Amino acid sequence: DADVTQTPRNRITKTGKRIMLECSQTKGHDRMYWYRQDPGLGLRLIYYSFDVKDINKGEISDGYSVSRQAQAKFSLSLESAIPNQTALYFCATSDATVEEEKLFFGSGTQLSVL
Amino acid sequence: LAKTTQPISMDSYEGQEVNITCSHNNIATNDYITWYQQFPSQGPRFIIQGYKTKVTNEVASLFIPADRKSSTLSLPRVSLSDTAVYYCLVGPLYGQNFVFGPGTRLSVLP
Numbered sequence: 001d002a003d004v005t006q007t008p009r010n011r012i013t014k015t016g017k018r019i020m021l022e023c024s025q026t027k028g029h030d031r032m033y034w035y036r037q038d039p040g041l042g043l044r045l046i047y048y049s050f051d052v053k054d055i056n057k058g059e060i061s062d063g064y065s066v067s068r069q070a071q072a073k074f075s076l077s078l079e080s081a082i083p084n085q086t087a088l089y090f091c092a093t094s095d096a097t098v099e100e101e102k103l104f105f106g107s108g109t110q111l112s113v114l
Numbered sequence: 115l116a117k118t119t120q121p122i123s124m125d126s127y128e129g130q131e132v133n134i135t136c137s138h139n140n141i142a143t144n145d146y147i148t149w150y151q152q153f154p155s156q157g158p159r160f161i162i163q164g165y166k167t168k169v170t171n172e173v174a175s176l177f178i179p180a181d182r183k184s185s186t187l188s189l190p191r192v193s194l195s196d197t198a199v200y201y202c203l204v205g206p207l208y209g210q211n212f213v214f215g216p217g218t219r220l221s222v223l224p
Contacts, residue, residue, distance in 0.1 A: 004157075033212065042201065043158070043214040059213070090157045094212070101207045102148070105157025 003027045006091050006106035013081050014114050021076045021109050023091030031094040032074040033103070034058075034066060036087040043090065049074055081113040118202045123219040132189045134218050136202030139183050147178060147185045150201045152217070158201060162187070189220075197222045 003026045013019050023032065030051045035043040035058075045058030047066040055066060063085060067075045078085055091106040119137040126132045138147070146165050150158035162169055164176040164185070175188040189196060201217040 035214070042199075042216040045213060088155070092157065092212075096208050100163050101146070102160040102163065103150070103158065103212055105159070108155065108157055110155075 004091060004093055004104050004106040006089075006109050008109060009107065010110045010112075012112045012114065015082055017081050019078045019081055019111070021089055021091075021111070023074045023076070023106060024072050025074075025091075025093045025104075026072065027093050027095065027104060028071070029093035029095050029104070030071060031096070032068065033092040033094070034064075034074065034076045035090045035092065036060065036085075037090065037108075038087050046076065046089075078111075078113075081111075083113045086111060086113045118204055118215055120200075120202050120215065120218045122216065123221070125221050125223060126192055127223050128193055129191050132192050132196070132220060132222075134187045134189075134200055134202075134220070135184055136187070136204075137184045138202070138204045141182050141204055142206070144206045145182075145204050146207055147176065147182075148203045148205075148212075149174070149176065149187045150203065150214070152199045152201065158214070161200075192220075192222045194222050194224060196220065 005024050007022045033048045034046040037043045044060050046064050048056050049068045065077045089109045092103045094103050148163040149161040151161050152158040162174045162176045166178050169176040177186040199217040199219050201214050
């Protein structure tokens with residue numbers, strides 16, 4: 001979804017480096033999410049935030065941290081990258097109405113940790 | 115959150131109707147059923163969401179029996195471009211931390 005922008009699109013880093021992945025959205029949604037996807041597998045939830053003051057751990061939060069700087073911005077950090085954090089990372093937002101709630105995803109960041 | 119079970123993979127031919135079934139035996143009263151489609155190297159895309167009976171939109175239909183312990187995503191007259199992974203998610207609105215399983219890999223053959 002073009003309204004959910006992830007930067008960078010690709011990143012190669014070395015073990016032990018700190019790295020930040022950024023996500024910004026123009027949809028005006030309160031809820032934002034970070035997922036990782038490994039080849040051939042489904043998406044696993046890292047962190048999610050239901051508003052600026054709310055941060056929640058997902059199923060695989062160890063080794064990651066997040067910052068919700070504003071409604072539109074949600075950053076994911078790897079404090080000390082390790083090779084098994086090599087994956088495709090997706091940011092998403094969600095919009096809930098009375099009848100429906102759906103996720104909108106960014107284009108992803110391919111991260112390689114050497 | 116209710117656990118879901120889907121077939122790992124399915125094959126179909128162009129022009130056929132494809133039905134992908136998802137089992138969710140421990141679905142809760144306030145849970146909704148949502149399906150997403152994912153192409154390689156792209157984020158998933160919302161297809162359809164429903165609570166009971168039948169929901170239809172411009173791309174798919176969702177059939178939910180009365181006991182709600184399963185659901186079926188129906189894709190009419192698939193084309194090669196429908197080759198993708200399809201995920202079934204179950205959970206409540208307003209507070210659902212969406213959890214994706216491995217999904218169903220659909221291959222549409224010419």
